Amino acid sequence: MTAAEASVDEMVDGGGRVRPQWRGLLGALSSLPEGGLVARARLLDRAFEEEGSAGLLPSHAAPGAAPGGRGAAGRLDPVPLVLDGAEFAALAEGLAQRARLLEAVLEDLHGPQFLLGRGAIPPELVFPNPAFLRPCCNGVPGPFLHLYAADLLRGADGAWRVAGDSVVGMEGLAQAYANRSHMARTLPECARAVQMRPLRPFMDAWRDVLQRAVGGEPAGAATVALLTPGVGHPHWAEHVTLARDLSCALAEAGDLTARGGALFLKTLRGLQPVRVLLSRVPGALLDPLELGGRTAAGVPGLLDAARAGNLVVHNHPGAGLAEAPALPAFLPALCRDLLGEELALPSVGTLWLGDPGSLARYAAAPTGFALRAAGEAGRGAEALSGDPRGWAAVERPAASLAPTLVGERLEPRPVALRLFLLHDGAGWRCLPGGVARVADAEGRGGEVSKDVWVLSEEGAEIRGPAALQVPALAIRRAAGDLPSRVADNLFWLGRYVERLDDSARLMRATMARLDRAPMLPRDLAEVAALSRCLLDAKLITEEQLPTSGDDAALRRAMLQAGRKGGRVHRLTGEVARLVEGTRDRLTGDMHAAFTLPLRDCRAALMEASTPAALGAALGGLVRYASGVAGVAAENMVRGGAHSFLDLGRRLERGASVAALLGHLLAEPPARVESALALALELCDSVITYRTRYLHLLQPAPALDLVMADPANPRGLVFQLAAAEALLAGVEGGGDPSLSAWARRLRLEGEAMAAEVAGAAEGATAATLLSPRLLALEESVGALSDAIGRRYFTLVAPPRLLGVDTAEAPARGAVRGAA
């Protein structure tokens, strides 16, 4: 098979007739109104754009985040790939055999290594392979594979071949489910017209597998955790979705700790045991003590927990060896040897170049092959260099073609199919669906995917096995076990969104005054007072303060703050990063509400070149902050996640109001009226004041409203009282010393307002509060730090001892000199 031969068309047979499995879909497509498919494709694009938020993340937070990693650039083609039921059954059976075979190979290579001894697998594929983890050979029990993904291509002869085995990342499962629900929503006519097999039983079976693995306990909370490399990983969104669909905890290595031979998740309530770890991290990065040796990633003691039988890792840390690119060359013989069967589903032609005959075949036609490191998945080369034993040559097969929407018409494009298999305890079952990736005209692929529809066979039993019997759940009202890192992220999300809001209000008030022409002395004084607040909020620098009527630098600074590198721009980036980091706690609607308006604001801020445009963009930010607060208030269950989001907001606003008042009141008593007016404006309390006191502006009532009134949600005491209540209600009982601290701050705020109310000279008493308010701001900051220490366990990063002696003199090295 070479690329020169004609590719098979998935939809049309050699005689130009539409294959039977496509007829239902084509019928439904042709009955769409004129231009219907193109319009539906736009709907799909928009849905994807709203889901993806990769474009918002600061670039440093997403190293290597491939644009094709189903971020903003991911697209779903409106035409699915249709597979006939019998054809799918053959693929599923072939892949189940392959999974059994790989399991047997892994078991041997991590145990007796008979296959090496009798030459069935060359040692070159195993011993120098970084995925061969020697510490996994001793006492880390199998099975090795629980979930398995395979990539398939259909050659010119019409036969499917396996082009790749994935047992570590297995990306795309969440995408298959998301694609299906997008298709059902966007093209319901087609979904109804085709009798296709549902995806749901597979996920149900997976949940049952986990349920059994953790024993009788409900598989929620922390008994199962999905280990992700973190928010910067290209497949972070997939990890979030899987964790949510499986109702398990989403953890980064830093969220886990091994104690006493078991693995735990660090939560607000303490350490919660983890019995099953769904790892999406390469095995070598799981345990720095035994597997890394050079890097301080992973959880020291994780392998110990696995050896002790207290933890099962899906897939086994040693499973990655099955991805060795040269292995398919040996599978037909291994299948006869280990299973006593013929390999049912062939691989794409693979040669191990350590074999002289294979090397000669490769040398005769090197352009027909791609070179891959024999052992190491993911490393390739253009030309053969060095020892040929280190290389595999993989044929470049022609893929089959499937109709794909390009512009406004359908064109045949090469597709690769990814299927997923789960071991359900009795055997391997294949997801009747998957992801098809479309290559562009140059044969590169990845960005456009297709849903995969498997037709139901006539009379086939499509129901899964009866669900596992689970004891009735006890009613729980607590928020569950919130991981400390998630609480940390939510707390800072609350703070940063509020900081955006405060900054926007301050800048907007300043811009409004700078716009007045001519500027009256009163405007100049207010601009000066606002500039002090801007300086304190680090929105401008000392050099940008207005001097004797020259405010050009100040105007420039306002515009600059929203542009790249500016403080407001950076804050929006931080907010976006924190939203991503807490994505597993947000519903799709909430996530959209937290990201889409922010993206628009960010763009508007970057483009704003006039004061009017800046003002509009700042208004957008203020509305965004209110939107986040509203969505959170209406959609998040109280306690846990919501507590920390709200706590962050209350403390930030409390500190900000105290600072604002402190700076505005740093004026001679004669100018206090203008300070009060500004304070009311910035605290969004002008209308309330007017309805209460009409136009008479006096210190005592104004400060009562923005400081002491417990009913004003923009006032100081409101924030501190809310923080006090939230701290007292943190799950696990809270820390009395922290809520007492918040209470002291609240009482201080009330006392200050009362002093002004009781003073004969209100204006003088008000200006005397300035230093005390600034001290209160600092104390709120200290309380925030104390909350961090108490709940977010800021632990120093792990370090290795005994390998690198950079810190110690050579004579003192662990091993020392001979």
Added chain:
Amino acid sequence: MIYRLRHVTAYGYELPVEMATHLLHLTPRPLPRQRVLDAALDCDPPPARRTEGIDHFGNPSAWLYLDRPHARLTVTAESTVQVTAPPPLPAATPPWEAIRALALGYAEAAEFLFPSPTLPPVEAARAFLAPYFTPGRPVGEAAVGLIAHFRDHMAFRAGVTTVSTPVEEVLRRRAGVCQDFAHLLVTGLRMLGIPARYVSGYIRTRPAPGGVQRVGADQSHAWVAAWMGPEAGWIEMDPTNSLFVADEHVVLGWGRDFGDVSPLLGVILGGGRHSVTVGVDMEEAASVSG
């Protein structure tokens, strides 16, 4: 020969270490030529959890888990070991070129043919050994020649290298310590297609009456075992002292390089700067009173 061994490793930390996990290769490995009469490990402060086992290479290993803050850690390993000299190098060994193909059929030998995490191929290491591997020469004979080569061309000098000094630099300096020589010899042998292990252990530094003073500062020692075909098996060579191992070496364990058999490897949280002192006592039991 019976030896008493005592190996003390003491860490001191500038700040308390919150949590620590340590992997130890400090217990002598039982071998046909080496009987371990007794062995004990002590850890101060006592660990929250301690497990023992055999690693992939068959070496005794122990794991210590400490989850209380501690400002120092002392690990003491004590053992009594009876050592006899291994059988001498057979008179006839296969030509060195044949070793690689033979080794591929024996997984336990094949494993040591390949580069390892800290020992990538270094052409200069191959060239350093190459003069002794003339066409068709029996591998044992080549080994006899090259072991003398170390005495003439490499100088033992402590303090110029660390545990992570690459082989190229050792060759440039023509000096180093036992570990450097072992890494150099392992790298060169593997590139010539001869399986080579890194062996960690101890050497008697105080000579028997009338014996020769051996190099080694009463600390850990390292040498090499080379596979010379299915009949000869693994032959142990000490490049630091330019000799074939007899009954003056005690084996802790072996691996592909130092990283596989580091006597004490750890991952700590906290701690700040650290200091470490290592002391090894090795005495002939006969000379110990009682």
